[in-house]
Amino acid sequence: MKNVLVIYYSQSGQLESIARNIAKPFLNSEEINVVFHEIQLEKPFPFPWNKTTFFDAFPESFLQIPTALKPVSEEILNTKFDLVLLHYQVWYLTPSIPMNSFLKSADGKNILNNTPVITINGSRNMWIMAQEKVKVLLKEANAKLVGNVALVDRVGNLISVITIVNWMFSGVKKRYLGFFPLPGVSDKDIQESDKFGEIMLSEFKQNKLEDLQPKLAEIGAVKISPYLVTVDKTANKIFNKWSNFIHKNQKNRKLLLKLFYVYLFLAIWVISPIVYILHVISYPFKIKTIKKETQYYQGV
Ligand SMILES: Cc1cc2nc3c(=O)[nH]c(=O)nc-3n(C[C@H](O)[C@H](O)[C@H](O)COP(=O)(O)O)c2cc1C
Numbered sequence: 001m002k003n004v005l006v007i008y009y010s011q012s013g014q015l016e017s018i019a020r021n022i023a024k025p026f027l028n029s030e031e032i033n034v035v036f037h038e039i040q041l042e043k044p045f046p047f048p049w050n051k052t053t054f055f056d057a058f059p060e061s062f063l064q065i066p067t068a069l070k071p072v073s074e075e076i077l078n079t080k081f082d083l084v085l086l087h088y089q090v091w092y093l094t095p096s097i098p099m100n101s102f103l104k105s106a107d108g109k110n111i112l113n114n115t116p117v118i119t120i121n122g123s124r125n126m127w128i129m130a131q132e133k134v135k136v137l138l139k140e141a142n143a144k145l146v147g148n149v150a151l152v153d154r155v156g157n158l159i160s161v162i163t164i165v166n167w168m169f170s171g172v173k174k175r176y177l178g179f180f181p182l183p184g185v186s187d188k189d190i191q192e193s194d195k196f197g198e199i200m201l202s203e204f205k206q207n208k209l210e211d212l213q214p215k216l217a218e219i220g221a222v223k224i225s226p227y228l229v230t231v232d233k234t235a236n237k238i239f240n241k242w243s244n245f246i247h248k249n250q251k252n253r254k255l256l257l258k259l260f261y262v263y264l265f266l267a268i269w270v271i272s273p274i275v276y277i278l279h280v281i282s283y284p285f286k287i288k289t290i291k292k293e294t295q296y297y298q299g300v
Contacts, residue, residue, distance in 0.1 A: 001031060001032070001033055002032050002033070002082045002083070003033050003035065003079050003082055004023075004032055004033070004034050004081065004082065004083045004084075004085065005034075005037060005076065005079075005081040005084045005085070005111065006019050006022075006023050006034060006035070006084075006085045007037045007039065007084060007085065007086050007102070007111075008036070008037075008038060008039070008087035008088075009039040009089070009096065009098040009099055009102075010038075010087075010089070010122075011045070012047065012167070012171070012184070014173075014184050014190070015087050015088070015089055015122040016038070018087060018120060018122045018151055018185065019085065019087045021191065021192075021194045021197070022085060022149070022194060022196055022197040023036075023085065023197060024194040025194060025197040025198045025201040026197060026200075026201055029201060029205075031205075032201075035079070037072060037073075037076055039069060039098045039099065039101075040069065040070040041067060041068070041070070041097075041098055041101075042067070042068040042069065043067065043068070045057065045098075047168075047171055048168060048170055048171030049168050051261070054168065054169070055258075055260060055261050056257060057091060057092070057097065058242075058243065058246070058257065059242075059243045059246045059247045060097060060247075061091040061092040061094050061097050061100075062092045062239050062240070062242075062243040063243050063247055064094060064095075064104075064133065066097070066100055066105065067097055067098075068101075069098070069107075071107065072108075076111065077107060077110065081111065081115055082116070082204075083116050083117075083118070083200075083204055083209070084111065084112060084115055084116070084117045084143070085117075085118050085120060086099075086117050086119050086134075087119075087120045087121075087122065088119065088120075088122075088134065089121070089122055090121065090123040090124070090126060090127045090130040092239060093126060093129050093130055093232060093235060093236055093239060094129075094130050095130050095133055095134050095137070099134075100133075100137070103134070103137040103138070103140075103141060104137065108141065109140075109141040109142075112138065112143035113141060113142045113143070114143075114144075115143050116143075116144045117138055117143045117144065117145050118147035118148065118149070118200055118212070119138075119145065119147070119148045119149070120148075120149045120151070120196075121148070121149065121150040121152075122152075122184075122185055123150070123152060124152065124153050124160050124161075124164050125152040125153055125157060125160060125228055126231065126232050126235075127150050127152065128228070128229050128232050128297055129232045129233060129236050131148065131297075135300075145300045146209040146210060146213070146300060147200065147213050147221075147300060148213065148216070148221070148222060148300055149193070149216060149222065150222050150223070151185045151189055151190070151193060152185065152223075153183065153185060153186075154186065154189075155181045157228065157231075157272070158268070158269075158272070158273075159180065160183070161268055162176060162180060163180050163181060163183035164184065166180075166183065167183035167184060195219060196216060196219070199215050199216060199219065200212065200216075213298075213299055213300045214299075217298045217299075222297070222298045224293075224294045224297050224298060226279070226283075226290045226293065227275075227276060227279045229293060229297065230279055231272055231275055234275065235267070242260050242263065246260065
């Protein structure tokens with residue numbers, strides 16, 4: 001009997017339904033014992049969010065400052081898992097505070113030590129640099145990253161900003177104003193995500209997890225947008241300055257978060273379209289670098 005642990009955190013339930021779909025083939029296999037672990041916080045984040053709570057989560061998310069978690073069950077702590085499916089979402093270009101806290105916790109490190117891990121990301125669309133941060137945390141926990149799946153909102157970048165913000169601030173996954181597309185990962189992508197589970201299970205059973213990632217990539221588990229990679233990298237540099245500045249000036253936190261909100265609004269609606277135009281113009285000169293980068297980010 002092999003043991004597989006499915007770890008997730010989800011506010012809306014989106015990532016939980018992804019986790020349950022990906023785990024389906026494992027649950028149908030008689031030789032495998034599947035255990036689910038939902039990360040729970042001592043002090044949960046609000047859902048739905050409002051403007052204040054949403055921006056207040058920025059500095060600590062980006063600076064990867066952990067928060068207290070409820071303890072993991074003894075049953076899980078006393079089991080040696082042969083594989084971990086780690087589902088996380090991105091908050092501010094960084095693994096969400098709950099996932100970051102888990103990866104840095106003693107329980108998390110215990111569970112992950114010397115264990116193969118497949119990461120599954122369910123975010124808006126900007127997850128590349130967050131995955132790089134997860135790679136560092138997994139290394140620190142002595143885990144072995146063997147696969148990655150990224151499920152994203154496939155509508156245009158700016159449209160998904162509008163629809164996801166409306167979803168996060170209302171708590172309801174609905175068509176904003178009646179005509180915008182539904183927010184988040186599409187139902188179809190969620191329903192079909194068991195196809196990734198099938199491949200994971202097959203490689204796992206054959207003890208060939210080191211061959212998993214190219215097979216996942218082949219069926220569309222990680223699609224890379226070179227434009228979003230550029231935005232992600234640039235925004236990381238700027239978020240680094242803002243988050244440190246706000247964190248060090250707690251007295252003026254409220255005011256600085258308001259200024260950050262104005263900055264973010266301009267960055268999304270003014271700067272990112274300009275970056276897009278520059279990206280399109282410079283594309284022919286960067287094809288080689290982009291190909292290399294895409295290959296790297298599609299791997300583990
Ligand atoms: C505070 C906050 C910040 C977020 N920042 C990002 C981000 O930087 N990149 C991204 O792709 N999605 C971002 N998202 C969207 C989440 O990754 C995720 O898709 C959404 O919160 C739904 O996840 P759930 O399963 O927890 O409900 C953010 C969401 C929240 C609440």
